Amino acid sequence: MSADKYDVIIIGGGPAGLAAAYKLAEAGMEVVLIERGDYPGSKNLSGGVLYSRILDQLIPGFWEDAPVERYITNYITTMMTKDDYFNLEYKGKALGNPPYNAFAVLRAKFDRWLAEKAEEAGAMIVTGIKVEKVVKAGNRIIGISTGEEEMLADVVIAADGINSFISREAGLRGDLRPEHLAVGAKALIELPREVIEERFRLNSNEGTAFAILGEATYGVAGGAFFYTNLDSLSLGVVMRLDDLARAGIKPVDALDDLLDHPLVAPLVKGGKMVEYGAHLTGEGGLHMVPSKLYADGMLIVGDAAGFTINSGLVIRGMDLAIGSGMMAADAVLEAKEKNDFSANSLSVYQQKLEDSFIMKDLKLYAKMPEFMESERLFKQYSSMANLLLAKVYTHDLTPKKHLLKSAMDTIKEERISMIGLIKDGIKGVRAL
Structure with a gap:
């Protein structure tokens, strides 16, 4: 690989950036991915549900090797008051058959595994470095600067998350609006595997996912989630930023009360808290997605592009991220064949998204916010x-x-x- 010039530079080591890196490297492209954390996934709290059939297209049978937790067969929607709760439960037998519909994953483990797969395919992953800005030649983006050195590439892919300053610097995104954002407070609680399976009525590697409305967020717009891992439980609250500010409520207080609720307390009893924290997430759905996802020498993917869906029953982000990373890789490969990395050439990425489940599902749930x-x-x-x-x-x-x-x-x-x-x-x- 060239010391200073690559085919593609990817900023951010989440599922979107790693999916793009894997596919591009597998196709023989010179790819470097830059991750600010100590390793991909190091900045992630607990985990979530990965709707995984898109990943099966990228890495067939990935679950045989990946550090997935449980495949989700049970979905429970809860309407909660301070003292009572009403559960609506669905268990799908077919959801437990490969190719599996969804897995609970712990992002610190999962992202690190996907990074290893990208490296095995030939991608270079550089960690512990913060990208300061993009490098331009006129209006064209030709690389990135870390403050100490510059790295050049035919294409830069911005996969740097919900706050993506790179896409804002490139003029593809404006400032985020409070009504499109939410604050999530999460916890990870360790429990023996056999205890989880008994309490949640699970066989072998089956898993349960809760979506909770009502008192869990003190009446603030948002909801709570609760997932079973192999030997731990992921749970948390997600509260919309503008509503949260008006109410003057702290998400950590809501999470503490959720842990004491009559629904949750018996399920986490005897568990050991091993993670606790908060982070920003997207809630705007289609309204967060920029009108243009490409520029001369740049594409934006995953959370950086606003690809999240909250349908009220399920929260999706990882599958959209992986899918967008794969489509960005396809667009770059087509541009490479033409040796044309202009905005016009890279615009095929946006068309691929429009024709895919990503934009179709975002449009379907556009009125949910x-x-x-x-x-x-x-x-x-x-x-x-x-x-x-x-x-x-x-x-x-x-x-x-x-x-x-x-x-x-x-x-x-x-x-x-x-x-x-x-x-x-x-x-x-x-x-x-």
Whole structure:
């Protein structure tokens, strides 16, 4: 490899950058990936759910080698009040058959493994270095500067996360808006494998993923999550930044209360807290995605491009990141064949995204952020659902009412207007 000039420089060692590095290196390109942390994944807290069929296209049968935790077969949606909760559970037998639908992963382990695969394919990964700025020749991006030295390339791929100053410097993204951001507070709790499988009713490597609404975020827009790993539990709260600022609430307080909740406390009992922290995440969906994802000599991928989806039932980011990294690699390979790395040539990347599940799914759920602006969704509907079920299951010698009458009474007790309920219902149908 040349000491100062490469085919591609990738900034950021998350799933998007590593997927691009792997595919490009496998195709014989000279690739260097620069990661600010001590190793790819070192800055990540706990983990999440990887919807993994896109990774199976990049590395077939990856789960036989990768440090994945459990394949997710159980999905539980919870509506929580301070003292009560209502679970809606789905278990899919087919979800436990390869190629698996989703895995719980711990990013510190998973990202490091994917980095090793990229290195095996021929990519060079440099860690512990911060990229200061891009290097330009006129309007064309020709490399990066670390402050002490410059590195040149035909193409720079920005995979530097939600705060991506590189894409802002290149003029592809503006400042982030508070309503498009959320603060997540996460914890990782160790428990023996057999205890997890007994408490969550799991066989072998099966796993469970919770999506929690209501009291978990003190009524602030957002939600909570809870995933089973092999011998640990990942859980946390995600709270939208603008709503959080108005409410004056600390996410760590919400997380502490979640750990003490009647749903969660028995499940984490006896566990050892091994990680605890907070980070910024995207919540804007399609509204965060820049109109242009390419420039002369540059592409942006993953979180840097705003590729996240919160459908209310599932949160997706890693599969979109990996897919965008693969499509960026394809675009670079086509540009290499033409020896043309102009914006016009690299624009094929955006077309690949438009034709893929990434942009189609982002467009499908484009109205979800607007739907999730309703305070009733986080403050009143969980209370309403639990109160109604309390009436259904409580038998105190008072004559029972018809379920519809009980539902109408509950709506009145929660002071929810029928017009508001209907509006939210219509928005929910449109959003999903």
